[in-house]
Amino acid sequence: DAKTTQPTSMDCAEGRAANLPCNHSTISGNEYVYWYRQIHSQGPQYIIHGLKNNETNEMASLIITEDRKSSTLILPHATLRDTAVYYCIACSTGTASKLTFGTGTRLQVTL
């Protein structure tokens, strides 16, 4: 799986958009970008994934650059409940059941 790099921490005001970047410059053609988050003391929660097209679901949007070397997870209207550690993972669907988690980005949403 390709290595991913994320900022250690970020802050966001409640109601504003949270934009979480991820660098995956060595991603290969068959690797997807997955995003999970882990709220304190809970199991990780799947958010979204994509291959090369931008994706949107009820939780977030995923913007992948054309060269696929980086991506951004967007939470359009962050709430206090979005405070969590966000993990960006690049892996093929064949390895999506054995995820390699990095250190992630700790997002703190504040009033």
Added chain:
Amino acid sequence: KAGVTQTPRYLIKTRGQQVTLSCSPISGHRSVSWYQQTPGQGLQFLFEYFSETQRNKGNFPGRFSGRQFSNSRSEMNVSTLELGDSALYLCASSLLAGGPSNEQFFGPGTRLTVL
């Protein structure tokens, strides 16, 4: 639809003992993966089972083992417990082992403390 359940939620053991943790996946899910989470090492993959067969294994000693039953429920066992085995053990299930939408659904975890 019920989520992934893990039992017990909390467990205290002493060094040298063994422990068995249980995971019930989401109904219809056939793949079950186990992870260990510690403050020092973060989230690390232990192993994955699909249709009662171990498909993938992480870099953990042989003291860590698992199995999956015909109803997809899974157990993991740790023998000869060490202090360093204190961790949150997470189970995740997915519909298939592989495929374009192979997101994993995690349970709440079992917090194991080894004294």
